[in-house]
Amino acid sequence: MKISTEWLAEYVEIRESPQKLKDDLSMIGLLVEAIEEAEGTSILEVEVTSNRPDCLSHIGIARELAALYDRPLRFPETQETLRIESDRIPFEIEIRDPELCPRYTALVLDGIRVGESPDWMQRRLVAAGMRPLNNIVDITNYVLLEMGHPLHAFDYDILRQARIVVAKARNGEKMYTLDGVERELDADMLLINDGEGPVAIAGVMGGMESEISLSTTRVLLESAYFRPDSIRRTSKKLGLSTESSYRFERGADWNNTVPAAGRVCRLVEQLAGGRIAGNIQDVYPKKKEPVCIELKRENASSLIGVTMEREFIESTLSRLNFKLEENGTDSWSVTCPTYRADMELEADLIEELARFYGYQNIPTTLPPCRNVGRYSPVYKLENTIREILIGLGFNEAINLSFADESDSEEFSTGSDERVGVRNPLTEDMKYMRTVLAPGLVRSVKRNFNMDRRLVRLFEIGKVYRRGPDGTPKERNMLGIIGTGGFTEQNWKQPDASFDFFHMKGTLLTILRGLRIHSYEIEPTDAFRWLNPTDAAVLEIDRKQVGVMGSLSASLEEKYKLRQPAFLAEIEFESLAENAFAPMNFEPLPRYPSSERDISIVVSRDLAYRKIQTCVADIKIAELVKIALVDVYEGDKIPSGKVSLTLRLTFQDRGKTLTVDRVQDFVDTVLSSLYKTYGAELRSK
Amino acid sequence: MSQSIEGLQKRFDEDFAAITDMDTWKSVRDKFLAREGGIITTGMKRLRELPKEERPVFGQAMNRLRSSVEKQLQERYAELKKAAITGGQRHLDVTRPGFPYALGSAHPIKRLQADIEQILVNMGFRLFDLPEVERDYYNFEALNMPPNHPARDEQDTFYFDDTMLLRTHCTSVDVHAMEGLRPPIRAASTGKVYRRDPFDATHSPMFYQVDVVVIDEGITMGDMKGMLEVFLKQVFHSDIKMRLRPGFFPFVEPGAEVDISCIFCNGAGCPTCKQSGWIEILGAGMCHPKVLRMSGIDDSRYTGFAWGMGIDRVPMLKYGVEDIRLLFDNDLRFLEQF
Missing domain, CATH: 3.30.56.10 (Phenylalanyl-tRNA Synthetase; Chain B, domain 1)
Known part of the structure; x- marks a missing residue:
């Protein structure tokens, strides 16, 4: 609301500078966002909150200042008596919906000469952000800005009958509003009707036909009170917000209809030569009591x-x-x-x-704390994961939670669990995302466009899927993407590329940090956005909690990545049950351990896990660790075979292991591998 | 005998003088002192072959020789070691880059969100992870915003259907906490919120908020001011000043807008605070009696307050990020700066 200080001073004495007014108004809840200097006045840009429609006028602001500074409020001149000064011009008011229109005040003015309004009025209107049109319209706008009450002037002679009927519209009824737009109405909207058809949308905008024109000589002035929720619904439905609807939907003053009409009459007499031509009619079927x-x-x-x-x-x-x-x-x-x-x-x-009293004068105190703070269950998981990933070189990303049509097709996992937004902002935000991957892939692509080809990102956020009962369900997810070099280009180490095992290692490091010790990684081909050659699921307690692999060739092509990208997506909220297993301390061994490396040659189709299991099944209590320290495929061994070097660590907690005993263990392992999988010791 | 000891000494002195590095040092040591075949070691072993009466004299002389050889070798070892460290032949160009271990970064919003959560837990708040897909009731109605309430206008909303929507604020924590807990209540929630705003430099359809609610007997506006001050000083800086102005939110009464002294100019006035010295930072207020009642709290016995703050705005302010879209672009050139 633009408030002109020069105008304001008509209603309350102002001794304060605009800056002081700004501070004082702000501290009583009328935030002044800016002061603009204009010719002969300062314009205060006042942010009036939606609960204070009474402050949407110069008198409204003056009332607050009068109370604050304890000064008298001066009301403008109104035509109080509303005498009949000419021949009576008849009209009738009929309110058919007193719920939505509890009061309708109107009168007719005669002998009007429509023309320009005087300079001072035009200046004030312009200062307050309104465009001057003609003296009659300007006067109603002026009184709106002065007293806060919306008014409307009809050309009396254009009304088909000398009647005002306030009633709901018929479905499909149409009318042209003042802005020249044809509006389709419905039975929920309140209309002003002249007995033949609509002439205004009550409280929102007048009709084009009965608009004041240069030839208007008689005016029917409306000063009414309409129910806020009705005006709001109509304004929303029509997408039409006006100075009038803005005030009615927040709540006008039903006791202001007569004074506002009187004020218009006074100004019309002074500035447009009109006279009141008949008794004021004040139909007030539902008397409202003050609160x-x-x-x-x-x-x-x-x-x-x-x-x-x-x-x-x-x-x-x-x-x-x-x-x-x-x-x-x-x-x-x-x-x-x-x-x-x-x-x-x-x-x-x-x-x-x-x-x-002044919020600033209220003494500051602290209440006794009778609560113990507690994190949400997700907090610890999320923050542990975040710190690990940062340590591993991943940057945290945040994507919008929306997805487009193609995302859900390309990244779907079968059944359509998408949740559609009824009123999306744009076409590509039609759905809520069901996976984090598309956002991460696009983020990678954006970085590629900036010539950053080594990108490692993660995102912790929700995905949304339709639950069995049809309602949207959301889950906390962790998404990771890695592509390009394993480290930045450097002189110290040859450049390795980020690959599947880096991603797997990342996930296992997270599990270690969360103290989740038992899990399975199984190959999968159920995810069409991942290449089936290296896709794998993470299972805990036989429940699938995540997936990892490389972005499918077709998506890599679609996004023109031109280098493989590795992704993982973990439903980390479901890790909560297994995470943070108690820490157990085991006394440190008192005797040294022994390590032995063995290189075996096996079929390259044999899964490493089978070898691990085979060795573990021998149940050598002293075998405390098996590590894969080298893998070789090539000329030095038969084709179709792979050489694996295992490092076995033996430890006896009761005594030092002898060379012979260790050799016995190694022999047992070798013979078992040989018997089970035909594993041969690789000759040097 | 004494001649042979002198001869030994002489041979050692010659070899010793020829030591230039660790390798020659090692061969000299082995030549004279090796357990198997060292000249002095062997000499000692052969003591037994001498006549009984010569043994003590010769033995003592050999011992002296051995200790002096050991001592000289030890000293020389220390010298060589020192030389090797301080500029000997294995000199590294230490000015070459170190190994580029990767280090990532937390998103500035998430980092702040985690910090805020920690501050609140320390202040006795219980944190809730609440749904973003929310019922109209929790987002609006139970917060004293019935259908067609004008305040809904300021929060243009994404809907799924007539009852489900994307929450427009985290204030739903007020209702969830009052429904799920008994006073005394200190509850808070942080997370994404959504408004149907165009995605431009100053608007985003998605942003982050933190909301808190406190309900107990005898809670006053003064208490709200006190807790706000503790909170804001921890989030920003212990020197900031705080200012409350009357404000309007349908779920509180009295309501307040909370400003902090500008973190750039300390209140002197600068472009960031539009010369006012103050930055509007959050909305607060005493829980509206209707809101308390709707969620089953006896408003004749309990009072409380609530506040809500935008999280994204803080890093934007702190680091001078002018385009909110940068926060959601995931551009490494941006992320790596945090």
Whole structure:
């Protein structure tokens, strides 16, 4: 709301600088966002919150300042008596929906000369951000900005009958509004009808036909009160927000219809030569009573946290035009001004007291803490994973939670679990994401475009899938992507590329950090966005909790990556049950351990895990670790074979192992591998 | 006898003088002192072959020789070692780059989110991980925003159907906590929220928030100010000043807008704070009696407060990030700076 200080000074004495006004208004809840200097005035850009429609006018702001500075408020001249000064021009008002229109005030003005409004009025309108049109329209706008009450002027002679009918529209009814747009109406919208057809959408916008024109001589002036929720629904449905609807939907003052009409009459007499041609008609079928609230001093003091003195309460509320009636010790029955649409409960009055006491003057205290803080279960998992991945060289990414049509096809896992947004922002945000991978792939692509070919990212966030009952369900996921070099190009070590085993190692490091000791990695071909050659699932307790592998060739091509990218996606929330196993201390061994390397040659189709299992099944208690330290395929061994070098670590907690005993163990291992898989010792 | 000892000494002195590095040092040591075949070691072993009366004299002389040889070798060893370290022949060009171990980075929003969660836990709050896909009831209705409430306008919402939506704030924690816990309550939640805003430099359809709620007997606005101050000083800096202005949120009454003194100019006025010295940082207020009642809290006995803050704004402010889209672009040139 643009407030002109020069205009404001008509209603309350202003001794303060614009800067001081800005500070003072801000501290009573009317934030002044900016001060603009204009010719002969300063314009305050006041942010009026949606609960204070009474402040959407110059008088509204003046009222607050008058209360703050304890100065009298000066009301503008109105035509109070509304005498009949010419021949009576007849019209009728009929309210068919008193729920939505509890009050409709109207009168006819005659002898009007439509022309330009005077300079001073045009200047004020322009300063407040309105475009001057003609004196009649300008006057109604002027009174709107002055008193906050929306008004509408009809050309009386264009109305087909001298009637105002306030009723709901018929479904499919159409009319042209002032802005020249044909609007289709429905039965939920309140219309102003002239007995033949619509002439205005109540409280939102007038019709084009009955618009004031240069030839208008008689005006029917509307000053009504419409119910806020009805106006809001209509304005929303039509996508049409006006100065009028903005105020009605927040709540106008139903007691302001007559004074606002009187003010228009006064200005029309002065500036457009018109006279009132008939009695004012004020149809008020549903009388609204002012809101009355009980206020206890004790409640105010205990909510604010400082003693509210009687005198302060009485003087503050009186200055704000509340009527106090004492109804007990330190207790009042408070009648609220009808323009205060925000008043409903005692807390609303207490806010008025706090506002004028000054939030800055309330003493700062700390309540006793009777709670123990606790993280959500996800917190520890998430933060442990984050720290590990950062240590491993991954940068954390955040993508929008939306997905487009092709994402869900390309990255789907079969059944359509997509959750569609009813009112998406754009086509490519039609769905909620079901996996993190597409966002990560696109992030990688963006970095490639910046010539960054070594990219390692992770994202911790939710994915959304339709649950069995049809409602969207969300899960916390971890997504990882790695592509390009394993380290930056450097002189020290030949460049290795980030590959499947780096991704697998990353996942296993996370599991180690989470103290999850038992899991399985199984090959899979169920994910069409991964190459089936190296895709694998992570299983814990036989439940699939994640997947990893390289981005499928077709997607690699689609995104023009031109280098393999490795992905993993873990539903880490389901790790919660298994994570953070208790830490057990085992006394350190007192005797040295022995290591032996053995190189065996086996068929290259034999899974390493089978060898591991085979060795473990021998159950040599002293064999404490098996590590794969070298893999060789090539000319020196038969084709179709692979040479694996295993490092076996033996440890006897009771005594030092002798060379002979270790050799016995190694021989047992070798013979078992030979018997089971035909593994031969590789000759040097 | 004494001649042969002198001869030994002489041979050692010659060899010793020829030591130039660890390798020659080692061969000299082995030549004279090796357990198997060292000249002195062998000499000692042959003592037994001498007549009984000559043994003591000769033995003592051999011992003296051995200790002096050992001592000289030891000293020489130390010298060689020192030379090797301080500029001997195995000199590294230490100015070459070290091995480029990779180190990643936390997203600035997530880092701050984790910090905030830690601060709140330390202040006695229980943290909830709440759904982003929320019922209209928890996002609006139970927060005193019935259908057609004008305040809904300011939070243009993504809907899935008539009842399910993407939460527009984390304030739903107020309702969930009041429904699920008994006072005294200190509950908080952080996470993504969504508003149907165009994606441009200053708007994003998705951003991050933290909301807290405190409910107990005798909670006052002064208490709210106190806890806000503790919180903001930990999030920002212990020197910041805080200012409350009346504000409006349908779920609180009285409501407050909270400003902090500008972190760049300390309140003197600069472009970031638009010369005001203050930065609007969060919304707060005393829980609305209707909100308490709707969620089953006896509002005649309990009062409380709630506040909510945008998380994204903080790193943007702190680091001067002018385009919010940078936060969600995942450009390494951006991420690596944190």
